[in-house]
Each structure stands twice: as C-alpha cells, then as structure tokens.
Amino acid sequence: MNILRSGMLFGLLVAGFSLRAQSVKEELETGNSLMQGGDFSNAIAVLSKAHSQEPGNLEVVKSLAFSYYLSKDYTKALDVIKPMIDGDGGDDACFQIAGNIYVSLAQNKEAEKLYRKALKKFPDSGPLYADFGIFLGSLAEGPDAIRIWEQGIEADPSYPGNYYYASKYYYTVDLTWSILYGEVFVNMESLTRRTPEIKALLLDSYKKIFSKDEYLNPLVDRKGRPVNEFENDVRATLRANASALGGGINEESLTALRSRFVLDWFSKYATQFPYRLFDYQRQLLQQGMFTAYNQWIFGSAEDEKTYNSWVSAHNDEFNTYYGFARGRVFKIPKGQYYQTKEKE
Structure with missing residues (x-):
C-alpha cells in the first residue's frame, strides 16, 4: 500500500513538473x-x-x-x-x-x-x-x-554583421576591402534592408577605385616593402583588366571586368590565396550564371527599372541563378583571412 502511494505521489510530481515546464514554455x-x-x-x-x-x-x-x-x-x-x-x-x-x-x-x-x-x-x-x-x-x-x-x-568568418560594418568603414579608407567585404556580405545576407545599401556601396566603390591610379597601386610601407600581398594581388588583377571598363562603369562592363578577374586570379594566385568569394564567382561563371549574379548586385543598384526589365526578358536565366543562390548558405571558412593586422 505504501509502495502504491509512493508511486502515485511520484507520478503526480512528474505530471506537475511537466505541466509547469509546459506552462513556462507557453508563457x-x-x-x-x-x-x-x-x-x-x-x-x-x-x-x-x-x-x-x-x-x-x-x-x-x-x-x-x-x-x-x-x-x-x-x-x-x-x-x-x-x-x-x-x-x-x-x-x-x-x-x-x-x-x-x-x-x-x-x-x-x-x-x-x-x-x-x-x-x-x-x-x-x-x-x-x-x-x-x-x-x-x-x-x-x-x-x-x-x-x-x-x-x-x-x-x-561566416557571421555577416562584421563584414557590413567593415565594408562601410573601408569605403572611405581602403576601397579594395570595401569591395571584398561588401560582396561577401550581400551573399551572406541577401534579403534584408541592409542588402540594397551595400549593393549601392559596391557599385560606387568600383566607380571610385578606378577613378584614381593610386587606389589600385601596391600597398607599401615607408621603406617601400609590400604591406599586404593578397590585397596587392587583387589590386594588380583589377588594374590589369581595367580595359574592360573602356565604355564606362556599369553592370555590363563590370561583368566583363570581373569575368577576366576570375580567370586571371585562378591562373596566378588562387593556390597561394584560396578565397571562398572567388571560388563562388568562378562557379557561377562556369555554370553560366555570372551575368545574372552581376545583374542582381550591380543592375539592381544602378537602375531598378532597367534591372526589372532585364529580369523579365531573361526570366529563365535569372530564376536559374536565383534558385541556385537561395538553395545554399554562403560561408567563408576559417583560415581565409588575409587582412594585415596593423596598417601603416
């Protein structure tokens, strides 16, 4: 009898605890x-x-x-x-x-x-x-x-917020990193209120970086030594393909520039500096989605009406890219960090 009563009491306690836990969860x-x-x-x-x-x-x-x-x-x-x-x-x-x-x-x-x-x-x-x-x-x-x-x-490296703030900071300090971090951000956080802001910053950063030779010159310290080899290689590759922008900087010319950039990067620097962003760009280029991707970034920032017209005229092409992009999570692996610790 005592055993039965003990069992009933235990059951009531368990039931009471479950109801209490459920109540807190609901609250x-x-x-x-x-x-x-x-x-x-x-x-x-x-x-x-x-x-x-x-x-x-x-x-x-x-x-x-x-x-x-x-x-x-x-x-x-x-x-x-x-x-x-x-x-x-x-x-x-x-x-x-x-x-x-x-x-x-x-x-x-x-x-x-x-x-x-x-x-x-x-x-x-x-x-x-x-x-x-x-x-x-x-x-x-x-x-x-x-x-x-x-x-x-x-x-x-796969948390987007720091790229957002860093890309905005570097817009007035170092356009190379503004471009790199900005593009990483829009791939990580592609559907928020901050995304159009950084797309516009990306377009303007490309316009600004080609406005003066000094923005693409090698980074050197006071004694003329290279400061950041990765960044210098990015700058050199952009500079080498500047002829693609001969007709002005817009979505079409940026697609041409960036296509050449990807090909040059993987023929010269990718082994030494593996970078997920460039891997992704090459993948889109190889699979015929790079134009749609650049339209999504630069076309939408340049002129929304023209961009919407392009999407309507290339609906299958755009949907292929968009479905591909939405079906995966963009992440940067640890170890692909190439920023200098202290800049001179």
Whole structure:
C-alpha cells in the first residue's frame, strides 16, 4: 500500500513538473509574441510570471530583460540580466543585451568592460565583435572599431554583421576591402534592408577605385616593402583588366571586368590565396550564371527599372541563378583571412 502511494505521489510530481515546464514554455512563446508585436507591458507581465517560476531559465531571462530594454526601463532590464553575466549561466546573447543596456544608460566604461569580458568568454562570437565595434564607433574611435570588426571576421568568418560594418568603414579608407567585404556580405545576407545599401556601396566603390591610379597601386610601407600581398594581388588583377571598363562603369562592363578577374586570379594566385568569394564567382561563371549574379548586385543598384526589365526578358536565366543562390548558405571558412593586422 505504501509502495502504491509512493508511486502515485511520484507520478503526480512528474505530471506537475511537466505541466509547469509546459506552462513556462507557453508563457515564453506568448511573451515573445507580445514583445515582437510591440506590446511590451503585457510581454513583461507574462514573462515575469515565467521568470518567477523558473528564475534560472536562460531564454526567459533574455526575453524579459530585452522586453524591459525595449520599453526603455533600463534599470529593471539590467537587474534581470545581471545575474547571468555575473555568473556562469549566460551566453553571448546575454552579454549583447547587457551591453545595449549599459550604452543606453550612458555607462560607457561599464559597457567597454563588459564587452572585453564577454569576448574573453566567447572569443568566437561574431555578434559580440559587431556590437563592440558599433559601441567604439559611437565614441568616434574608428580605428579601434575596425580592429574589433576585423577580429570578428577572423574569429567568426561566416557571421555577416562584421563584414557590413567593415565594408562601410573601408569605403572611405581602403576601397579594395570595401569591395571584398561588401560582396561577401550581400551573399551572406541577401534579403534584408541592409542588402540594397551595400549593393549601392559596391557599385560606387568600383566607380571610385578606378577613378584614381593610386587606389589600385601596391600597398607599401615607408621603406617601400609590400604591406599586404593578397590585397596587392587583387589590386594588380583589377588594374590589369581595367580595359574592360573602356565604355564606362556599369553592370555590363563590370561583368566583363570581373569575368577576366576570375580567370586571371585562378591562373596566378588562387593556390597561394584560396578565397571562398572567388571560388563562388568562378562557379557561377562556369555554370553560366555570372551575368545574372552581376545583374542582381550591380543592375539592381544602378537602375531598378532597367534591372526589372532585364529580369523579365531573361526570366529563365535569372530564376536559374536565383534558385541556385537561395538553395545554399554562403560561408567563408576559417583560415581565409588575409587582412594585415596593423596598417601603416
């Protein structure tokens, strides 16, 4: 009899735990839905209930803290997230949320301290590098910001955010990297609000880089020694094929230039400097999709009406490329990082 009662009690406990867990899960889903809909007060009410049931639930903590953050109650947001960043239970997203809170509270010293602590704990987190770079850039510390974004590209090469910020930074500093990072970005993040912005930057970077010889000259230090062999080889290959742009810089002439670039690169430099972006360009060229790809980047940035007319007239060609591109995830493998650590 006692055994039976013990078994029944255990069963009730298990059932109660399952219902409680399910309830917290449902509350989390409801709270997130309310938060995404902009109803922060009700999101906070629902998530606070879930938090009281499971104060150590990481997903609940992040959602509740972020709801407080979005409602501009930064003090409460920090109260919720702080146990996670002070202890061992938090992930990199916890530190991202906390960083945004400190910035909103204008506690810049605490924010910088937090980001540095976070990157020691999560040295491969691309999003943390991106946020830390944004923070440094907001303090008008551009050289420090780009160093952090570069570290993010090296540590987490398939995260798009650092390429986005780096390509914008290099647009005024080094057009070669603006072009390289910009094209990597649009392949990684091809359907967001940031994509058209970087497509336009890419088109303008090509126009600008061929406007002065100095933009394609070799990079050398004060003693005339090469600074970055990879970048110098990219510049040399672009310079060698500049005749393709004789009629002006547009989608058609850029397709010709870039086709010649791919052929030259793989005959001279690809063995020493394997680079996923150039592999992808060659694959598209070999499979007859390179024109559609260049239309997608440069045609859409140059003139949307003309681009749409081209797509209508070449529907099969474009759909072949677009289906191919949507069917795969573009990633840069680790080890294909060729930026110089410190530029002179």
